[in-house]
Amino acid sequence: MVNLMNIGFIGTGVMGGAIAQHFLDAGHELTVYNRTKSKTDSLVANGAKWVVTPKMLAEKTDVIFSMVGFPKDVESIYFSDNGVFAGLKPGSIVVDMTTSTPSLAERIDKEAHVQNSLALDAPVSGGDIGAQNGELTVMVGGDKPAYEKMLPLFETIGKRVNFFGAAGTGQHAKMANQIMIAGTMTGLTEMLVYAKKANLPLQQVLDTLSSGGADNWSMDNYVPRILQGDYTPGFFAKHFLKDLRIALDEADKMGLKLPATERAKDLYEIMVDQANLGDDGTQGLIKTYPAWNK
Amino acid sequence: MVNLMNIGFIGTGVMGGAIAQHFLDAGHELTVYNRTKSKTDSLVANGAKWVVTPKMLAEKTDVIFSMVGFPKDVESIYFSDNGVFAGLKPGSIVVDMTTSTPSLAERIDKEAHVQNSLALDAPVSGGDIGAQNGELTVMVGGDKPAYEKMLPLFETIGKRVNFFGAAGTGQHAKMANQIMIAGTMTGLTEMLVYAKKANLPLQQVLDTLSSGGADNWSMDNYVPRILQGDYTPGFFAKHFLKDLRIALDEADKMGLKLPATERAKDLYEIMVDQANLGDDGTQGLIKTYPAWNK
Numbered sequence: 001m002v003n004l005m006n007i008g009f010i011g012t013g014v015m016g017g018a019i020a021q022h023f024l025d026a027g028h029e030l031t032v033y034n035r036t037k038s039k040t041d042s043l044v045a046n047g048a049k050w051v052v053t054p055k056m057l058a059e060k061t062d063v064i065f066s067m068v069g070f071p072k073d074v075e076s077i078y079f080s081d082n083g084v085f086a087g088l089k090p091g092s093i094v095v096d097m098t099t100s101t102p103s104l105a106e107r108i109d110k111e112a113h114v115q116n117s118l119a120l121d122a123p124v125s126g127g128d129i130g131a132q133n134g135e136l137t138v139m140v141g142g143d144k145p146a147y148e149k150m151l152p153l154f155e156t157i158g159k160r161v162n163f164f165g166a167a168g169t170g171q172h173a174k175m176a177n178q179i180m181i182a183g184t185m186t187g188l189t190e191m192l193v194y195a196k197k198a199n200l201p202l203q204q205v206l207d208t209l210s211s212g213g214a215d216n217w218s219m220d221n222y223v224p225r226i227l228q229g230d231y232t233p234g235f236f237a238k239h240f241l242k243d244l245r246i247a248l249d250e251a252d253k254m255g256l257k258l259p260a261t262e263r264a265k266d267l268y269e270i271m272v273d274q275a276n277l278g279d280d281g282t283q284g285l286i287k288t289y290p291a292w293n294k
Numbered sequence: 295m296v297n298l299m300n301i302g303f304i305g306t307g308v309m310g311g312a313i314a315q316h317f318l319d320a321g322h323e324l325t326v327y328n329r330t331k332s333k334t335d336s337l338v339a340n341g342a343k344w345v346v347t348p349k350m351l352a353e354k355t356d357v358i359f360s361m362v363g364f365p366k367d368v369e370s371i372y373f374s375d376n377g378v379f380a381g382l383k384p385g386s387i388v389v390d391m392t393t394s395t396p397s398l399a400e401r402i403d404k405e406a407h408v409q410n411s412l413a414l415d416a417p418v419s420g421g422d423i424g425a426q427n428g429e430l431t432v433m434v435g436g437d438k439p440a441y442e443k444m445l446p447l448f449e450t451i452g453k454r455v456n457f458f459g460a461a462g463t464g465q466h467a468k469m470a471n472q473i474m475i476a477g478t479m480t481g482l483t484e485m486l487v488y489a490k491k492a493n494l495p496l497q498q499v500l501d502t503l504s505s506g507g508a509d510n511w512s513m514d515n516y517v518p519r520i521l522q523g524d525y526t527p528g529f530f531a532k533h534f535l536k537d538l539r540i541a542l543d544e545a546d547k548m549g550l551k552l553p554a555t556e557r558a559k560d561l562y563e564i565m566v567d568q569a570n571l572g573d574d575g576t577q578g579l580i581k582t583y584p585a586w587n588k
Contacts, residue, residue, distance in 0.1 A: 291550050
């Protein structure tokens with residue numbers, strides 16, 4: 001049986017909202033905060049309480065989850081005057097599920113310890129479908145005892161939960177994940193552009209490739225969406241670009257060159273910064289290839 | 295029941311040898327030719343006949359398969375003085391399974407028709423494991439009636455066989471396949487270099503990524519080999535580079551820019567042309583990343 005907890009959830013967008021709903025469904029007490037209040041409406045209708053600031057949320061709950069957009073949002077939510085750390089009760093556990101920087105994860109970990117609390121970085125993969133179906137992959141770094149206490153919650157939302165070590169290692173594992181996906185996304189995009197230009201039957205190409213050595217999750221999930229003209233975000237392109245920038249920043253700090261990932265970042269920059277398509281899903285990259293739109 | 299045929303097979307290397315053996319196992323009569331004769335030894339020991347030239351092979355058989363290295367080898371095998379077309383009997387079917395250029399496939403098709411025969415281009419994917427297990431993916435272009443006659447043979451070696459259209463479309467489909475794999479190979483390589491440098495437990499990273507949105511066949515099959523220091527070819531890096539060059543040539547002819555594939559080609563050029571590792575498998579790309587070797 002799952003121990004019922006008093007949970008706070010900050011950031012109830014596509015992913016966070018689905019995760020928070022699973023916590024509600026499992027019977028936990030839930031308090032929510034989101035910058036755009038309307039995104040908490042369905043959770044509140046299902047029994048969640050709403051608060052005005054992350055600080056108030058921290059004052060009222062024992063376990064605080066966050067899943068927001070960018071590292072600067074994470075920083076604001078935790079460290080601003082109305083942030084989590086301004087209201088945290090000793091003995092709390094904070095869990096940041098945002099894909100953010102390993103260094104920020106370490107800073108949150110440090111401040112949590114100062115406040116006699118524990119912290120985890122726990123980014124996820126699996127996109128909107130994974131979040132809705134409770135089949136995310138959760139990559140965790142931070143305090144092992146906190147991990148063990150949170151495991152039943154992680155198992156509510158994830159089919160695979162892995163602990164990687166000290167604070168920041170969950171984020172590093174997520175960066176490894178995004179570097180892999182940079183390959184599958186650019187690959188499927190250029191594969192499809194080529195196949196269209198060569199006048200191949202695209203559905204048959206997909207069926208063929210998915211049965212052999214080219215098979216991958218991104219292709220199986222995003223090519224059907226592309227073929228239907230569906231560019232709605234499972235995962236926002238602007239967030240993926242953010243992730244690639246973090247990964248390449250981290251690589252740079254470690255003295256690593258990653259030329260293929262660098263190229264993928266350049267391509268997503270064209271999509272997000274030049275073509276202004278950051279609110280599309282990552283599959284929208286193909287729109288920036290002129291041959292696709294003809 | 296499979297109609298027993300009199301088959302010739304040219305090019306009995308890692309892939310071709312495994313395919314030819316499946317034809318033998320299915321009870322067909324088999325005649326083999328390979329530039330390096332020793333690579334036909336095990337097939338001959340199992341009942342195949344050996345001939346000195348592709349021309350002699352064509353004279354003695356009704357159905358001629360070829361799977362060699364490069365388009366120039368294909369050209370030589372078919373069009374040289376001792377080549378297939380110098381000995382082809384009317385009513386034959388020629389099937390080139392080499393990954394080669396769409397334009398060469400069209401040229402073979404044209405010459406086969408001149409000689410009252412039929413031709414197919416039928417490149418495969420699935421690597422050495424797929425060939426050994428008879429689980430290749432076969433991508434076929436050319437004469438539909440020839441395709442229908444060859445289908446029982448293709449089904450002996452492939453779990454998925456697809457007909458794409460006119461001569462050259464099998465090759466185009468294979469190019470789409472290789473463009474996709476360029477993404478998975480560069481992605482898994484840089485993912486693993488990053489994870490190692492960040493001191494993550496690599497097996498656990500693999501287990502985690504393979505359960506989520508980053509999952510792909512290349513990662514599942516090649517990362518375990520890399521972690522064991524196994525760079526033996528499932529698929530030769532030099533052949534993969536050849537494929538990427540064909541794909542980018544074809545893209546160029548069609549007026550397409552494929553920047554991610556271009557970058558992958560540049561990286562495989564470093565591996566094959568500069569580091570001289572073309573006889574390694576495609577997973578050997580990681581050896582060209584300095585951080586991996588420390």
